[in-house]
Amino acid sequence: MSRALKEPRPGTRQARQILERQVHAADKSLSAAKPTDEDVHSSRKSVKKARATLRLLRPTLSKRMYRQTNRILRDAARPLGSARDARTLLHTLDSLVADATAAPRVDGLRELLKNERNAAVQTMRRPEGIARSRRMLQAVRADVTRWDTGDKGWSVLGKALRRAYAGGRTALRTAQAERRDDLLHEWRKQTQYLWHQLRLFQGLRPRAIRPAPDRFHQLSDCLGDDHDLAVLRSRVVSNPGVFEDSESADCLRGLIERHRAGLQEKAFALGKSLYKKRPRKFARGYRRYWKD
DSSP states (O other), rough: SOOOSSSSHHHHHHHHHHHHHHHHHHHHHSSSSSHHHHHHHHHHHHHHHHHHHHHHHHSSSSHHHHHHHHHHHHHHHHHHHHHHHHHHHHHHHHHHTEEEEEESOOOOHHHHHHHHHHHHHHHHHHHHHHHHHHHHHHHHHHHHOOOOOOOOOOHHHHHHHHHHHHHHHHHHHHHHHHHHHHHHHHHHHHHHHHHHHHHGGGGGGGHHTTTTHHHHHHHHHHHHHHHHHHHHHHHHHGGGSSSSSSSHHHHHHHHHHHHHHHHHHHHHHHHHHHOSOOHHHHHEEEHHHOOO
């Protein structure tokens, strides 16, 4: 793993260098005259990794610097995600209907989603939009190179890892108590941050650590599929006129709810297993890998 934390170099210095490379990778993916869909997707993934790495360095940064950097990274990636999200929504609809025993008629909804996808692609490909995202990424990278994060190790990284795990654990409990779409989505985001962080620690003991990031990735994907269905349902509810009859809309909503129920059952079962430890105990295992 090329971007992984490894002893004996100071952990905070390594994390800062990894963050710088991740931001650079996000910018570089957009450097072509006409970035492809894959370029944009690659840039977006690099930003997600960078935001997770930034959280590892949070204890070394002022509140203002952390919040400002996180906000800029989020805003730089936001326009890049619109086209991808629109495509995902269309794919979600097609997969849902293809697997249905009695498929509803959704031609009108599909046409609406295609138009949304085309509009998002056109907006994303505007030179000024890509240029703005690149300027923000380049500004963040310039700041990161000047940061003095010290030569700390587990005292900083362990604290950040405990915080990330605790955030996911709290988000799980909140989402379980009230299964609102926004709470489930927040749980997914916290899980995704932790997954990316654990992948950095994987370099310490690859064979021993690899199963944990893989399972958190599985949970993130499960919650991501549920979120896609939640967004699709909102389109169904807000656009009743695209259906030929109310029966088709009701049938599609029923399909969505049944699939979501299965995904959520799977996610909560996996989440209870992954988040059953107290944060300090969870981090203690990685401390041993760091200190060995």
